[in-house]
Amino acid sequence: xxxxxxxxxxxxxxxxxxxxxxxxxxxxxxxxxxxxxxxxxxxxxxxxxxxxxxxxxxxxxxxxxxxxxxxxxxxxxxxxxxxxxxxxxxxxxxxxxxxxxxxxxxxxxxxxx
Amino acid sequence: xxxxxxxxxxxxxxxxxxxxxxxxxxxxxxxxxxxxxxxxxxxxxxxxxxxxxxxxxxxxxxxxxxxxxxxxxxxxxxxxxxxxxxxxxxxxxxxxxxxxxxxxxxxxx
Numbered sequence: 001x002x003x004x005x006x007x008x009x010x011x012x013x014x015x016x017x018x019x020x021x022x023x024x025x026x027x028x029x030x031x032x033x034x035x036x037x038x039x040x041x042x043x044x045x046x047x048x049x050x051x052x053x054x055x056x057x058x059x060x061x062x063x064x065x066x067x068x069x070x071x072x073x074x075x076x077x078x079x080x081x082x083x084x085x086x087x088x089x090x091x092x093x094x095x096x097x098x099x100x101x102x103x104x105x106x107x108x109x110x111x112x113x
Numbered sequence: 114x115x116x117x118x119x120x121x122x123x124x125x126x127x128x129x130x131x132x133x134x135x136x137x138x139x140x141x142x143x144x145x146x147x148x149x150x151x152x153x154x155x156x157x158x159x160x161x162x163x164x165x166x167x168x169x170x171x172x173x174x175x176x177x178x179x180x181x182x183x184x185x186x187x188x189x190x191x192x193x194x195x196x197x198x199x200x201x202x203x204x205x206x207x208x209x210x211x212x213x214x215x216x217x218x219x220x221x222x
Contacts, residue, residue: 004155033210042119042201042212043156056208090155100144100205104155 004093006105013081014113021076021108023091032074033102034066035090043090049074086112117202117213125219129191134216136202137184143206145185147176150199150215159187192220 005024013019025032031050035043045058049068063079072093078085088109092102118137126132136145144163148156160169162178162185169176173196175188189196199215 035210035212040214040217042117042203042214043210044212045210048208048210058209092155100146100161101158102146102148102156102203102210104157106154 004091004103004105006089006091006108008108009106010109010111012111012113015081015083017081017112018077018079019081019110021078021089021091021110023074023076023093023105025072025074025091025093026103029093029095029103030072031094032068032072033092033094034074034076035092036060036085037088037090037107039087046076081112083112086110117204117211119200119202119213119216121216122214123217123219125221126192128193128220128222130220131188131190132192132218133186133188134200134218135184135186136213138204140183142178142182142185142204144204145178145182146203146205147185147187148201148203148212150201151197156199156201189218192218194220194222196220 004026007022033048034046037043046060048056052068065077068074088107090107092104120135146161147159150156160176165182166180167178173190177186197220199217201215203212
């Protein structure tokens with residue numbers, strides 16, 4: 001069984017740029033959710049995708065957008081990067097059979113300069 | 114917005130000591146999860162509690178769900194350096210997950 005993988009592991013961008021982060025869900029999982037974790041804080045829910053549709057969103061502006069593909073992998077896109085977007089971005093997959101249990105990847109550490 | 118408050122924020126103890134960390138909310142939880150996150154990794158689920166008053170044990174970890182389902186605690190007996198990490202509580206509600214800010218535990222050998 002393949003776990004959740006995220007790429008890249010680290011990324012440095014400058015303010016105003018755009019970034020795309022990628023996530024491959026665990027085998028058999030059809031739901032992917034994304035989180036932003038600032039240093040010393042808990043993860044903040046960005047949004048969730050189920051069968052290629054967004055079906056839940058946290059308090060993040062529209063410049064945070066996502067996609068889910070037919071193979072259930074997912075992308076997180078952030079436009080017009082701001083300094084405060086510097087954080088660890090975590091992806092988690094789940095499925096009906098796993099209930100509300102989230103399986104997390106190791107994250108992408110984004111630094112915005 | 115659902116708010117989960119965790120305490121203490123930081124805890125540094127010696128190996129062999131016992132400790133308890135707490136998770137509280139003003140709202141009733143339908144269920145509550147506890148995760149542990151090690152540096153450079155994503156959180157890993159430890160347990161899900163569902164029923165008010167429920168107690169679950171995972172080796173040296175004991176999880177309790179309050180009778181009113183508005184609070185939960187995690188007790189670690191005889192802590193070991195391998196228990197070091199960030200302990201997070203989380204709630205799932207209306208297609209959204211809410212995490213607390215965590216308790217950062219450091220167990221010194």
